[in-house]
Amino acid sequence: MNNDKLNLKQITEHFRENSEERRVIVCAGTACVANGALSLIDALVKKITSAGINVKVEAHEEGKRDLRVSKSGCHGFCQMGPLVTIMPENILYTRVKAADADEIVDKTLMKGEIIDHLLFVEPASGKHARGSDEITFYNRQKRTVLKECGHIDPEDIDEYIAHNGYEGARIACVEMKPETVCEEVMTAWLRGRGGGGFPTGRKWQLTLDQPGAKKYVICNADEGDPGAFMDRSVMEGNPHSVIEGMMIAARAIGADEGVIYCRAEYPLAVKRMRKAIEDARKLGILGKNIFDSGFNFDVNVMEGAGAFVCGEETALIASVEGKRGMPSPKPPFPAESGLFGKPTVINNVETLACVPLIIRNGAQWFRSQGTTKSPGTKTFALTGHVANTGLIEVPFGTPLREIIFNIGGGITDDRGKPMPDGFKAVQIGGPSGGCLIDEHLDLALDFDSLLDKGAMVGSGGLVVMNKNTCMVSIARFFMQFTQNESCGKCVLCREGTRQMLSMLDEIMAGTADESTLVNLEKLAHAVARGSLCGLGKTAPNPVLSTLRYFRAEYEAHVFQKRCPAGQCKALATPEINPALCKGCTVCAKKCPVGAISGEVKKPHVIDIEKCIKCGACAAACKFNAITGV
Amino acid sequence: MTSQPHTVMRKFEKVCEIIEKHNNDCSKLIPILQAVQEEYRYLPEDVICYVATALGIPSSQVYGVATFYSHFALKPKGKYVIKICDGTACHVKKSIPILEALLKKLKLTPDNMTTSDMLFTVETVSCLGACGLAPVLVINEEVHGLMTPESTATLIDQIIAREEAK
Numbered sequence: 174m175n176n177d178k179l180n181l182k183q184i185t186e187h188f189r190e191n192s193e194e195r196r197v198i199v200c201a202g203t204a205c206v207a208n209g210a211l212s213l214i215d216a217l218v219k220k221i222t223s224a225g226i227n228v229k230v231e232a233h234e235e236g237k238r239d240l241r242v243s244k245s246g247c248h249g250f251c252q253m254g255p256l257v258t259i260m261p262e263n264i265l266y267t268r269v270k271a272a273d274a275d276e277i278v279d280k281t282l283m284k285g286e287i288i289d290h291l292l293f294v295e296p297a298s299g300k301h302a303r304g305s306d307e308i309t310f311y312n313r314q315k316r317t318v319l320k321e322c323g324h325i326d327p328e329d330i331d332e333y334i335a336h337n338g339y340e341g342a343r344i345a346c347v348e349m350k351p352e353t354v355c356e357e358v359m360t361a362w363l364r365g366r367g368g369g370g371f372p373t374g375r376k377w378q379l380t381l382d383q384p385g386a387k388k389y390v391i392c393n394a395d396e397g398d399p400g401a402f403m404d405r406s407v408m409e410g411n412p413h414s415v416i417e418g419m420m421i422a423a424r425a426i427g428a429d430e431g432v433i434y435c436r437a438e439y440p441l442a443v444k445r446m447r448k449a450i451e452d453a454r455k456l457g458i459l460g461k462n463i464f465d466s467g468f469n470f471d472v473n474v475m476e477g478a479g480a481f482v483c484g485e486e487t488a489l490i491a492s493v494e495g496k497r498g499m500p501s502p503k504p505p506f507p508a509e510s511g512l513f514g515k516p517t518v519i520n521n522v523e524t525l526a527c528v529p530l531i532i533r534n535g536a537q538w539f540r541s542q543g544t545t546k547s548p549g550t551k552t553f554a555l556t557g558h559v560a561n562t563g564l565i566e567v568p569f570g571t572p573l574r575e576i577i578f579n580i581g582g583g584i585t586d587d588r589g590k591p592m593p594d595g596f597k598a599v600q601i602g603g604p605s606g607g608c609l610i611d612e613h614l615d616l617a618l619d620f621d622s623l624l625d626k627g628a629m630v631g632s633g634g635l636v637v638m639n640k641n642t643c644m645v646s647i648a649r650f651f652m653q654f655t656q657n658e659s660c661g662k663c664v665l666c667r668e669g670t671r672q673m674l675s676m677l678d679e680i681m682a683g684t685a686d687e688s689t690l691v692n693l694e695k696l697a698h699a700v701a702r703g704s705l706c707g708l709g710k711t712a713p714n715p716v717l718s719t720l721r722y723f724r725a726e727y728e729a730h731v732f733q734k735r736c737p738a739g740q741c742k743a744l745a746t747p748e749i750n751p752a753l754c755k756g757c758t759v760c761a762k763k764c765p766v767g768a769i770s771g772e773v774k775k776p777h778v779i780d781i782e783k784c785i786k787c788g789a790c791a792a793a794c795k796f797n798a799i800t801g802v
Numbered sequence: 803m804t805s806q807p808h809t810v811m812r813k814f815e816k817v818c819e820i821i822e823k824h825n826n827d828c829s830k831l832i833p834i835l836q837a838v839q840e841e842y843r844y845l846p847e848d849v850i851c852y853v854a855t856a857l858g859i860p861s862s863q864v865y866g867v868a869t870f871y872s873h874f875a876l877k878p879k880g881k882y883v884i885k886i887c888d889g890t891a892c893h894v895k896k897s898i899p900i901l902e903a904l905l906k907k908l909k910l911t912p913d914n915m916t917t918s919d920m921l922f923t924v925e926t927v928s929c930l931g932a933c934g935l936a937p938v939l940v941i942n943e944e945v946h947g948l949m950t951p952e953s954t955a956t957l958i959d960q961i962i963a964r965e966e967a968k
Contacts, residue, residue: 204934207945251934399889402931437836437873438930440943478832478871481928495831497870513829556891556933563934587896600890636890650893654928660870 179457179464181334181343188335193229193241196260197221197282200323202247202409203402203441205254209271210244213255216274218242224278232329240282246410246445248323249564250310253293258323263304266291296560296582296591310561313580315542317550318526319566322410327445330452333413339458341529342420346466349532351381354425358528361536362548366403367393367484367521368605368631368707370547370620373528376518379508380426383516388428390419391512391519393489394435394442397481398603399654401634403552404522406564408435408442411526412449416459416472418525421532423470426518431472434489437479446474481658485706486519488660499660500706521632523552543569547619551633558585558595558639573599574614577637584639595639598722602631604651604658605711607718608644627718629711643740644723645730649677651715655708666709669700673716680727682743683734690731694720739801745786746801751776753798760790760799814852816841821856828857831867835874844875880916880923882961885940889929892937900937901926903951907958921965922958 197217201210221228221240229238248256253267259281266277269291280286292301293308305311325332333339345354359374380388392415396404408415419431435443450472453459461469475493482488483498490512492498511517527549531539540548547569553576556562560582567576577583577599584595598608607628609616616622623629638647656670676693679685697713697720704710720727729735736744749760749769754776761769761777768784771777779790779799791799820837824830834853839845845868854861868874884904888897904910904924908917916923932938935947939954946957 203930203945204932204947207932207935207938207947251932254934396931397928399893399929400891400933401929402933405931438927475833476836478836479873479927480871492832493829495829495867497866499870554933556936557894562891562936603890634890636894638894642894647894650890658928 181339184331184456185335188331191235191237192332192335193238194261195240195282196258197240197242197277198245198258198260198324199242200246200248200254200256200258201244202251202254202406203439204247204251205256206441208254208268210255212271213257213269213274214242214244216271217277220274220278221282224283226282232326232332243326244328245324246322246327247406247564248305249319249406249566250308250561251563252561256323257291258305263306265293265302265304265308267293310563310565310580310582313567313575314565315550315568316566317530317542318407318414318523319410319552319564321414322406325411327410327412328448328452330413330449330456330458333411337533338413338529339417339420341532342417342424342458343464345421345424345532346464346468349424351425351427354421354532355381357536358425358531361531361539362546363524363527363531363539364547364620365521366523366527366551366632368398368602368629370630373520373524376508376520377422377425379506380428380516380518383509385516386427387430387515388423388426389512389515389517390423390426390428390431391486391489391493391517392419392431392433392525393484393486393519393521394433394439394446395477395484395489396436396439396522396632397484397658398605398632398634400556400600400603400636401554401632403554403564403633405439405442407522407526407552408439409445412442412445413453414526414529415446415522416449416453418520418528419472420459420463420470421528422518422520422525424468426516428518429469429471431470432493432512433472433474434483434493435474435476437476443474443476450474480660481654482660482706482708485708488706489519490517497660499662500708502705523633544617544619546621551618551630553633553635555581555635555637557599557635557637558587558592558642559583559637560585560589560591569619570617572615572617573609576618576635577614581637584637586639587641592639595641596637597640597642598638598644600636600638600647600651600715601634602629602714603634604654605629605707605714606631606634607714608638608647608722610722627714627721629714641738641740643736643738644719644726645677645680645736646740648716648719649674649681652677652712655712659708659712663704663706663709665700665703666705666712669696669703670709670712672696673700673713677716680730681736681741683730683741685731687731690720690727742786745788746781747779747784747786747788747791747799748801749777749779750798750800753796755796755798757795759793759795763789763793765789814849817849817852818856821853826857828859831857831859831864832871835864835868839874844878847876877916878920880920881965882921882941883923883925885925885927885930887928887930887932887936887938887940888926889933889936891933892929895936897937899951900939900949900954904954904958907955921962 227239229241257266257269302308355378363373364370480498483492485500488498488500507517543549552566584592586592600608652674656674659666661667756774768780788802791802851861854864
C-alpha cells in the first residue's frame with residue numbers, strides 16, 4: 174500500500190468486516206510458551222479442523238470464517254498459564270494443556286458448555302471464576318497501557334489499527350505542531366516510567382529547542398532490573414504501541430531515526446518488535462512522508478549484549494555507538510548531545526506506550542487517573558512469596574496493601590501455600606530501590622511518596638518476601654548484583670561495592686564484629702556520593718534500607734551469631750527436639766559425616782562439632798523434629 | 803600448510819559476509835560480534851583480530867567490547883547452554899540450590915562451567931523476565947519454569963539419553 178493510500182479508517186473497516194466474532198485466544202507470552210502454549214495451539218487447530226469448523230489461523234487470511242484461533246501477548250497472569258480466552262463469551266481457562274484441546278472444542282465450542290476444572294478458582298472464596306472480569310487479580314486493576322495485551326494479536330497490525338492504533342500518530346503528524354505535541358505531554362505530566370520520573374514533555378521540549386537537522390529517538394528496552402518484566406510484556410503483547418509512541422516522540426522533537434535498544438534475554442520481544450516494524454513499513458506507517466504530512470521516520474532494533482549499566486542513558490548511547498557501555502558525566506544531557514553527538518530523546522518502553530493514549534484521549538483524561546504529581550497508571554511486576562504472581566497495572570496512589578493482599582492474593586510460604594501472617598517486606602525498585610515494611614502498607618505509591626522512606630518506584634519490580642526470608646542475605650544478593658554489573662569507571666562503585674559485599678559475607682559467616690556494621694554504613698554513604706551514574710548512586714540502597722528497617726536482624730548475625738530466619742548456613746544451629754524425635758534413626762543414616770547418634774526408639778542428638786549443616790537430616794525427618802538448619 | 807592464505811580466506815569468509823552486511827561500520831561492532839558469535843558459538847582470538855583489521859580499529863578496542871558485555875564468550879561453550887535465572891524472584895524462590903545441584907551433577911566448579919565433553923555449559927543470568935514461573939532456567943532457547951533440583955536433574959538425564967541415542 175502506498176503512502177497516499179494509507180487510510181486507517183479503511184483498514185479498520187476492512188478488519189471489522191473480515192473478523193470473526195467467535196475467537197479462541199491463546200496467550201503466547203514467554204511464560205505461557207514455556208508452559209506449552211504453542212503445542213496447545215496446534216492441538217486446538219487440529220481438533221477444530223477435524224470437527225469441520227472453518228477456522229482462520231493466520232492473521233492475513235482473507236475472508237470471514239466461522240472461528241479464529243489467535244495468539245496474544247502476555248496477560249500478566251503468568252503463573253496460571255497457558256491461558257485460553259474464548260470470545261465473545263469471555264471465558265478464561267487457566268493452566269490449559271494440549272490434552273485439554275479436545276474437551277474445549279467438544280464442549281465449549283460445539284455445545285457452549287463451560288468446563289469447570291479449567292476455570293480459575295479464587296483461593297479466598299473457593300469460587301470458580303468464569304472470566305477475567307470475575308477474578309480479583311484482574312478486576313481490581315486499571316489497565317490502560319496493558320489494555321490490549323492479552324486480547325489483540327500482537328503480530329497483526331490491522332487489529333492494532335482497528336483498536337484506534339496509530340490514530341495518535343496521525344493526529345500528531347497531521348493535526349498538531351511539534352510544540353503542541355510537547356505541550357500536550359507536558360500538560361499530561363507524564364513522568365518517565367523507567368525509574369527516574371523525569372517529566373517526558375520537558376525532555377522533549379529541551380530536545381526540540383536544540384538546533385540541527387539530525388535528531389534521534391531511543392526506546393530504552395534494556396529492562397535489566399532483576400524481577401521486573403513490564404517492558405517485556407508490553408513489547409510482546411502490543412509492540413505497535415511502542416512504535417507509535419516513538420513516532421509521536423520523533424514528531425515532537427523533529428527526529429527521523431529511532432533505535433529500540435532491547436536486552437537480548439528477551440528473544441520473543443525482539444522478534445515481535447522486528448515483525449511490527451516490518452509490517453508498519455509495508456503499510457507506509459514508517460518511512461517517508463508518513464500520513465502525507467512530510468514527516469519521515471524509521472526505526473531499528475538493536476539487541477543488548479548483557480550489561481545492566483546500559484539501562485543508564487549515557488551508557489546506552491555508548492553501547493549503540495559500538496563502544497563499551499560506560500556512562501559519561503551529565504551535562505551535556507542526551508537532549509543536547511546524545512547519539513553520535515546529536516540531540517537525542519531516550520524514553521522507556523512503558524513511557525512511550527502511554528504517549529499514544531495521551532494524544533488520542535487528551536492530557537485531561539490522563540490526569541484523571543493517578544495522583545496530582547504522578548498522574549496515570551503504572552505497571553508492576555509482582556513476584557516472590559505472593560499467591561498471584563504476574564504483571565499488574567494500577568493507578569499511581571494505590572496502596573501496597575491493595576496490590577499485595579487483594580490483587581496479589583496474599584502471602585505464601587516457600588512451598589506456595591497461603592501464609593496469612595507471613596508478610597515481612599517488599600523490595601521495590603530492584604537493586605536501586607529499597608524495602609518497605611508493614612507500616613508502609615497503606616502508603617499511596619507514587620514517585621515522590623517513597624523517596625523519604627529510602628525506596629523508589631524504580632521501573633516497577635515488586636518482590637514480596639515472607640517471614641522466612643533473611644534480609645541480610647537479600648541485601649547481599651543485590652550487592653552481589655551491582656558489584657557484578659559495576660562498569661568499573663568510578664573507584665567507589667568498583668571497589669566500594671566489592672568491600673561492602675565482603676562485609677556482608679562476614680556478617681553472614683558470623684565473623685563480623687561491631688566495627689563491620691559501622692564501616693558498612695559509612696562506606697554505603699561514600700559509594701552513593703562518589704559514583705557518577707545511577708547504578709553506583711543507588712547501589713547501597715538495599716543495604717541502607719534493610720539496615721534501617723531490620724537492624725535487629727543484622728545485630729543478631731553480628732552479636733549473637735544467629736540468623737533469625739534460619740537461612741544463613743554458617744550460623745545454623747541444628748537441634749533435635751527430644752519431644753518430637755521418635756528415634757527412627759533415619760537422620761543418623763542420612764548424615765554424611767556421622768554427626769547424629771542415639772539409640773533406636775530414643776531421641777537422637779547432633780554433635781555440633783562434626784555437623785556440616787547440610788540440612789540432610791531435617792529434610793529426611795518425618796516428624797519435623799530437627800530445627801535450625 | 804602451503805595453502806594457508808586460501809584457508810584463512812575461507813575461514814573468515816562468513817566473518818567477511820557479516821562485516822559487509824553491516825557496511826564495515828565500526829559503530830555496528832556489537833551486532834557484528836553477536837552475529838560472529840552466533841556462527842562460532844564464541845569469539846576466537848584470531849576472529850577478534852580479523853574483525854578489528856576489517857573495521858580499521860585497534861584489536862584492543864574489539865577485545866575491550868568483547869570482555870565488557872557478558873554475552874560474549876572468549877572460550878568455546880558446550881552444545882547445551884543452561885542459563886539459570888538468579889533474578890530476585892527466582893532467588894527468593896530458591897534458584898541457588900538448583901545451581902548447586904547442577905554443578906554437582908555435571909561435576910563442574912565455578913571456575914570451570916563447561917563439561918569436558920563439551921555437552922553442557924552452565925551460566926547464571928540476572929533476570930529472564932519470566933518471574934511468574936520462578937525459578938526458571940533456559941536450555942538454549944527453551945524456557946523451563948517452576949524448577950526444582952530434582953526436576954532439573956531429570957531434564958539433564960533426558961538430554962544425555964537423547965544425545966547417547968544419536
